[in-house]
Amino acid sequence: FVEGLESLKDEPCITPDHYRLPLWVNTGLMTDAIRSLDHGAEGVGLYRTEVPFMIRERFPSEKEQEDIYREQLKSFAPRPVTIRTLDIGGDKSLGYFPIKEENPFLGWRGIRVTLDHPEIFLVQIRAMLKASEGLDNLRIMLPMISGVPEVEEALYLIHRAYHEVLSEGVNIQLPPVGVMIEVPAAVYQVREFARRVDFLSIGSNDLTQYILAVDRNNPRVADLYQPYHPAVLHALHKVVTDAHLEGKPVSICGEMAGDPSAAVLLMAMGFDVLSMNATNLPRVKWALRNIPLTDAKVLLDEVLEMDNPRVIRSAMELALRRRG
Numbered sequence: 001f002v003e004g005l006e007s008l009k010d011e012p013c014i015t016p017d018h019y020r021l022p023l024w025v026n027t028g029l030m031t032d033a034i035r036s037l038d039h040g041a042e043g044v045g046l047y048r049t050e051v052p053f054m055i056r057e058r059f060p061s062e063k064e065q066e067d068i069y070r071e072q073l074k075s076f077a078p079r080p081v082t083i084r085t086l087d088i089g090g091d092k093s094l095g096y097f098p099i100k101e102e103n104p105f106l107g108w109r110g111i112r113v114t115l116d117h118p119e120i121f122l123v124q125i126r127a128m129l130k131a132s133e134g135l136d137n138l139r140i141m142l143p144m145i146s147g148v149p150e151v152e153e154a155l156y157l158i159h160r161a162y163h164e165v166l167s168e169g170v171n172i173q174l175p176p177v178g179v180m181i182e183v184p185a186a187v188y189q190v191r192e193f194a195r196r197v198d199f200l201s202i203g204s205n206d207l208t209q210y211i212l213a214v215d216r217n218n219p220r221v222a223d224l225y226q227p228y229h230p231a232v233l234h235a236l237h238k239v240v241t242d243a244h245l246e247g248k249p250v251s252i253c254g255e256m257a258g259d260p261s262a263a264v265l266l267m268a269m270g271f272d273v274l275s276m277n278a279t280n281l282p283r284v285k286w287a288l289r290n291i292p293l294t295d296a297k298v299l300l301d302e303v304l305e306m307d308n309p310r311v312i313r314s315a316m317e318l319a320l321r322r323r324g
């Protein structure tokens with residue numbers, strides 16, 4: 001069976017009724033990048049820049065960051081690489097930049113930290129832009145966006161960094177910029193965001209936790225952390241519909257995209273890209289190559305009428321098992 005999956009590496013992700021859905025990967029370290037290429041990834045939907053920051057004892061300099069990002073961009077070129085700006089706070093902290101709060105998941109995290117420290121943000125963007133010279137496969141993504149002013153401020157800083165590096169002689173185009181949809185407030189502002197940026201990407205790990213008010217890391221409430229909860233599924237569906245009304249592509253880069261039964265629903269909802277851990281990619285590809293899009297859409301219609309997460313999960317697993 002595993003060998004069978006291995007042989008799919010160079011095959012496209014295409015359904016029996018010829019619908020093609022690009023499968024990308026999430027990375028953080030160079031080893032992830034190499035493993036992803038082994039698994040036939042078509043791009044990087046989320047490069048978590050916190051990872052290289054976490055394994056150091058101080059903020060990496062602009063030059064160090066440039067080298068780190070260039071290695072990622074280069075190993076995937078010409079495939080697109082989505083580099084997310086620093087997403088610290090919440091469950092991810094840096095020893096050299098401690099954040100102590102009562103409620104870290106509702107506190108100072110992601111874009112909130114970097115907009116309060118534009119010097120960190122600007123250095124990071126400048127490093128990304130410089131790293132992309134001659135490769136042209138960079139996409140910049142902003143985490144934890146909850147309102148239009150954050151998007152506008154971040155875009156202003158990105159333009160500023162772009163003009164700075166241009167004046168230093170770097171020869172690049174302004175890369176596509178996207179926002180993550182991972183807090184409930186963002187679900188209701190997709191059209192406003194979509195008019196200002198080039199793409200959207202759902203962070204379903206955080207979106208699930210915030211919609212259901214269930215800590216994604218607390219074992220005591222782990223049973224309540226349900227990506228198949230109707231509230232989560234309806235939110236995902238709405239985001240895709242609204243992004244497409246503005247003509248903008250939308251991807252998903254939470255763990256959910258790496259679950260074959262969930263991936264079937266996500267394909268039916270119309271996601272333009274699914275981005276997952278490299279380990280899950282062969283299984284997801286196998287599942288999507290065995291289910292026609294028309295069947296997936298019928299399943300989605302049925303599931304959107306259901307009201308129990310456990311029933312939804314078993315219905316999806318059963319549907320997949322029936323296909324082998």
Ligand code: PEP
Binds near residue numbers: 048253255
């Ligand atoms: C998410 O929230 O789904 C996501 C992809 O980001 P992270 O897991 O890094 O918070």
Ligand code: MG
Binds near residue numbers: 143
């Ligand atoms: Mg997140």
